[in-house]
Amino acid sequence: MTAETARRLTARDYKSALKPVWCPGCGDFSILSAITMAMAEIARPPEEVAVISGIGCSSRVPAYTNCYGFHGVHGRALPLATGLKLSRPDLLVIAAGGDGDGYSIGGNHFLHACRRNVDLTYIVMDNQVYGMTKGQPSPTTPPEWDSAMVPGGTGLRPFHPLVIALAAGANFVARAFSGDPSGTAQILVDAIRHPGFSLIEILSPCVTFRPEEREWAKQVHPAAVEETGDRAQAARRVLTDDGFNTGILYCGDRAPYQPAFAASGMEPAGGGAAGNADFDMEFRP
Amino acid sequence: MTAETARRLTARDYKSALKPVWCPGCGDFSILSAITMAMAEIARPPEEVAVISGIGCSSRVPAYTNCYGFHGVHGRALPLATGLKLSRPDLLVIAAGGDGDGYSIGGNHFLHACRRNVDLTYIVMDNQVYGMTKGQPSPTTPPEWDSAMVPGGTGLRPFHPLVIALAAGANFVARAFSGDPSGTAQILVDAIRHPGFSLIEILSPCVTFRPEEREWAKQVHPAAVEETGDRAQAARRVLTDDGFNTGILYCGDRAPYQPAFAASGMEPAGGGAAGNADFDMEFRP
Amino acid sequence: MTQAETQKRASVPDATTALASPTIAFAMLGSGGSGVMTAAEILLRAAARAGYFGLMTKSFGPQIRGGEAAAFVTLSTQPVETQADQVDLLFAIDWKNAGRFAGELQLSTDTLVISGEAGAELPDIATAPRPRLEEINLKALTRSHKGTRPNMVALGAVAGAIGLPRDAIADLVQERLSKKGEAAMAQGLTAVDLGFDEAANFALAQLAPAPEDTPRWIISGNQAAGYGAIRGGVRFAAAYPITPATEILEWLAPRLQKIGGLLVQAEDELASINMIIGGSFGGAAVLTATSGPGLALMSESIGLAVAAEIPLLVIDVMRGGPSTGIPTKSEQSDLNIAVYGLHGDAPHVVTAPNSISDCLFTAQWSTHLAESMQVPAIMLSDQSFGQALGIVEKPAELAFATRRAVAEAPGQDYQRYALTATGVSPMALPGTPGGQYTADGLEHSETGTPSSGVADHNRQLEKRLRKVVDFEYGDHWAQIEGDGTAAIVTWGSATGPVRQAMRRVDPEGRRLRLISLRLISPAQPARLARALAGCSQILVVEQSQMAQFFGYLKAQFELPPMADLYARPGPQPFRAAEIAAKLEEWLS
Amino acid sequence: MTQAETQKRASVPDATTALASPTIAFAMLGSGGSGVMTAAEILLRAAARAGYFGLMTKSFGPQIRGGEAAAFVTLSTQPVETQADQVDLLFAIDWKNAGRFAGELQLSTDTLVISGEAGAELPDIATAPRPRLEEINLKALTRSHKGTRPNMVALGAVAGAIGLPRDAIADLVQERLSKKGEAAMAQGLTAVDLGFDEAANFALAQLAPAPEDTPRWIISGNQAAGYGAIRGGVRFAAAYPITPATEILEWLAPRLQKIGGLLVQAEDELASINMIIGGSFGGAAVLTATSGPGLALMSESIGLAVAAEIPLLVIDVMRGGPSTGIPTKSEQSDLNIAVYGLHGDAPHVVTAPNSISDCLFTAQWSTHLAESMQVPAIMLSDQSFGQALGIVEKPAELAFATRRAVAEAPGQDYQRYALTATGVSPMALPGTPGGQYTADGLEHSETGTPSSGVADHNRQLEKRLRKVVDFEYGDHWAQIEGDGTAAIVTWGSATGPVRQAMRRVDPEGRRLRLISLRLISPAQPARLARALAGCSQILVVEQSQMAQFFGYLKAQFELPPMADLYARPGPQPFRAAEIAAKLEEWLS
Ligand SMILES: Cc1ncc(C[n+]2csc(CCOP(=O)(O)OP(=O)(O)O)c2C)c(N)n1
Ligand SMILES: Cc1ncc(C[n+]2csc(CCOP(=O)(O)OP(=O)(O)O)c2C)c(N)n1
Ligand code: SF4
């Protein structure tokens, strides 16, 4: 028996013992399952995977995996993940969070992460609401949705994450639905394997603040067409679809951004040391 | 002679006495002229116009006009302008600044201003560099441009403001060139008159840190096709053009976002007053 | 020990008939969906109608929704500023995960514990202090009475046990259920009656008759803050939701709409602070509300408002820190960032309410200060005010002679940042002919033109400091009570527990003096010196690990070297017993 | 008055032959494109090669580029820590807008003013103090010698007037022009010679012979900070440009690249701080550099690093505040935000270099502190260090026994936030089997699981405070010089002017004592008490309107009540004469 077969990994190996704080019926449970299923298929040992998030119900996900995790501050999952990946190219780095975290407060990082195209997989659990703060509209919330904070609804055209991702340069764009964990897992596997920045927008009902989203189960359907490598075509397609088209919608070929980084790897930092003769030279008058 | 004709406004009426700090030859001079020419054509009295900016060479523009101005902090021109316009719908509000201010640190507000579609005109003087801080790449800088801060160039696909604006919901999108102040002024007039959020991306050479941009004068040309109201068509067009196509590229019909605001107008704030009987009632047990 | 308990101990430990007590505290527990909060709120409201004072605080497990919940309620004939040290009555609709409330729930041998679950195994927290244990079989009762719900039976039982008038309860239950039709109303009343009947079996001190003087309000600190701001003139708000400040926004949004104002939900805190700066530049009185993480994000732009002289009200509802910390619990640890968190020398105003209803006054006053001085004011409320419901006296209607100094008819020589005697320069509002200027965060001359000159920097710095230091704040700067020679200096939500502890330790009010600062910054050293005149002992009380308030007092005042300190972090709220014990020790 | 001037006054006011002076200061002025900076830098470099110490500071008009510029240079046989009070020589290539430097340029009757513009009308600043006026007709000279440039002639004239060796100048001119070919080199040398010849007509004290002990470096504070960080182990950086910190980044970017590290330009400061948190979580020693506005934006996430225990070095190069303030001038007014600007109780480290070359040491040490304690360290440099070029002694090579405590082989019971004796818990780096944990900014248990429990909050708060308070900082916490009974307590860039003033007022070093804090926070009260032992007078000196350092000392130390204060804002730099006058007054 080789060392490899000795450690045949299953989804369970990627799940932690912590009980999620999510409401019974929350879509995020199935996404957690999909993530761990995808991990098992990718089969990188859990310690070589890092799951990075911001704040929100969905952003609780890192601690429910058995990987390294970082539950940072609201909206900053992507720069956290970027800094980790750039200085630790050996790791598999996944960023995850909600529609508020990613598209509202985190919108700038989303734009620039798409553009920068670091080899990250970004999972957005989109429930079209701020769950954690108890029900305010997010950028993806329909304009007429009434709430205490925005009585009568925002009246605003929802933010279209897939179109923005395509416009900003993301290298892989997909839509999934939490109600289909194995389909979602399959998309995740492809996203992780695809080099560069991958966005997987996952519809994930918030049963507490948007109970009507239970209906999504009836509305989603697999994309009728094959994935494309043509950004403009992909954009046109998602612009005109009904928002419930699941599957891989775009698969690009931009080279990921990964400047050489040889300094740390697994070496702990800070070996405060002597100078560098070259640098010393510069300061000679 | 009526009161109206008594005050026939010229571009000069919109210019302040302050001498710009810009380098001789900077593209921003002509943009300042274009702005004042456009104002004269619009003919709102200067005191009814507010010019709002962030920080950068270009963001110095408010004080060079004879309008009300706000030179805020880096990257926040759009929320400043939004707050002003929402609470003072009677004013003509213009936001202005650079590519760093608007697309790098201000990227999130740019996204959300396009989506919110408040009746603002946003002028970006794009020199594809950080001028004020002496020459670092901005999101629109070509990938190979070498600089001290990013030796060898960023290697990143430039940010495409027009495509992002279209994807995010801007209601009017145009490109202009500082070397053509009267053409730029004409576009500005249309942008200001158009309801909702208008983006005018103006190529404006930085003669100091990007002297090669003087060549732009030879490269720009008017868009060969008419403006369109079809967002997807406009996006396809700007995605495939050469980046030097000037003119109005998109003109939409989204209704601007302007919830009723009747509270202040020109009334100075803070008349700390008695309670409201309705609100008092709620607290009765 | 509450006064209620003291009395009970003395007179009725074994009595079977109930005696009167001026204060009674109870808790209701239950797992997800058990409806404890509804029941407790109806009880609170009934008590308010009957003329009592009261306080209700809520606690939840980590589950986003549907987890275990506990309501803590103290009712009294006197104003209630903190939960009683121990509950007189605990009603558990069920015991699922009840252990999680261990730190918050204090029972004694005198506590009456009613288990709503027949034959349940009770957790340690319910049995360890050896309280009186009783049982009401909610399942059996509700099964045998169609349509009745366990929480309504519990409500009736609690009301009966503590002597709340059945009529007030019945009215409220009917109001609540009126939309659900006659049958539901009747079932609700049946449930309440079942509870009342069960309660007849238990002896417990009953609430003493309520005073019948002033009308009562039920209000949370967050509602009070929002309403205070409206009274202060605020009409435009922009904000991003955050616990525990969201309720300010959710209360304000529809009400601003109603009176011609507006609240915008911004994309983030950087946007919200800048939106209100824009609104204020245009002439509106403005507000944002947030908590520590949001305040941190806003700090750069609050500095802009200092430099550009823009009035703002920024409400920080503090929670446990640092970082994301403990969003649902209280702490007084944002004092430093509020006072010192802006870069450069950036004088501004920091205020703090000292009770739930003072959130109304302080928000109104803070708006007045901001507008009068053209400066940002940060009001430090906290979770223990914001998310608690208090029965309070209807707050007085107060008007400040606020008026932003506006340049009505600016002449040729108009200078936005003119050096005036008060340091406040009339502001030209956009739309005013001749007043055009550019507001700037760069250092500037009197006209607003950027300047790095020595003279301009010195003059503008001096002006901006002077206007807030020399302002006449009047008596509102602090709440001062008593004239003993031992002074307790405190602020914010520590005030209530300190006051209640003082009443116990010094019931005649001869030895102690309370000084609670409402104006945190700029410091008022002369006023504090006067307030402390004749004191031989000073104790500073605050809820912060690093003793931020104490450090601030040392820095900004000539605090006598004998000043003592009682500081500890949250999330455990201060209770009167804890402070009283500290006071006893300190005085001895 | 500089020492040079004192000597001249005494001995050579009217002499025509030049005498030796240990210190000479000069300024060069010119409008856009006149090349004053190049000329002044060559002079500085020549002086360094000759073994002198020196300091060069630059000043520009408001124009982004091409506006008027002034270079100020002080050269000496002794270390130079601040510009001389007055210049001995002013060379104006032209006088366009020279008036703008009024506040910065101090002439005396002994100053030699050389106008490079024939027959020009001189501005007040050049004539008011009635200095000696001379003229060199640069236009005529350069016209008559093909290819020569005015600034090179000026350079020769200044070198000749103050006695810098012609050979060193010639070498440098040739090195600079070598890429432009033989002809250019020859023309350069001709220009320099023209200048030297002209200078022969003017009498001025010449620089005394240079000491020939240690090798010299020419370095700016920003370069020194960057290099110190590299020496400390920093390999990953993310940042957003901002004046006056950008040069740190621009120096680091190519050098990190060279040694296998990386600097990323982020989209904003929120991204840069989070990128380095990510990098540090992964195991790299990391840095960002910014100025006040950027620090304000980073404060929320610095708090995250406190809570999640992530080592970071954040360099704040301070500039005039508040808000955008005065980006190109110096001030010590970010002390408060650095120490107190995080929400909640968030213990961290704040350090400050006390000279240009100490920027190197302090950056290296700060990295060591951050890594050793797993905490963010904020280093407060300022514009006056960052953008000035100093000729300094080559800094010593120092190594700290830094090692981040890493869990090499975490077992089953691994707890990321374990309560250890030192408060520092070994960190498992991603990739390490068995060490998986989730770093969290929410309050957490020892494992990292979110917890709002009282015990967890108290324990984790206590641990995070203890690890930074109990750390053994050694002697580096302050720079202490002299043992007089009158102590001056200061920090950062105020140190140099204070030290030079002390030498003047107390040349024998008997009365005064200097205590300059390098470790600002956590406070070291016992150490400061020891350092102050025997003092009967204390004076605090700082460059901040609101006396932030003084307030901090009062809050965190038992500062004796007799402590005096000399505080004023920027942008005017401290000069030795100003401090010396204050010291005289204070001591009398
Ligand atoms: C700086 C800051 N602002 C606001 C918050 C409050 N907050 C926490 S989660 C959240 C929104 C969560 O929405 P989303 O990202 O969609 O996650 P969900 O809970 O819906 O999964 C907000 C506004 C915060 N923690 N920090
Ligand atoms: C918070 C903050 N970060 C950084 C800066 C420094 N800064 C000033 S202007 C600028 C970039 C300007 O670039 P751009 O907006 O393109 O304007 P330009 O000067 O090119 O016209 C930067 C980074 C700042 N002032 N504030
Ligand atoms: S509130 Fe909504 S998103 Fe949050 S856990 Fe509950 S169901 Fe899920």
Ligand code: SF4
């Ligand atoms: S640096 Fe560039 S953008 Fe700035 S003023 Fe000069 S030319 Fe214009």
Ligand SMILES: [Mg+2]
């Ligand atoms: Mg959501």
Ligand SMILES: [Mg+2]
């Ligand atoms: Mg630019």
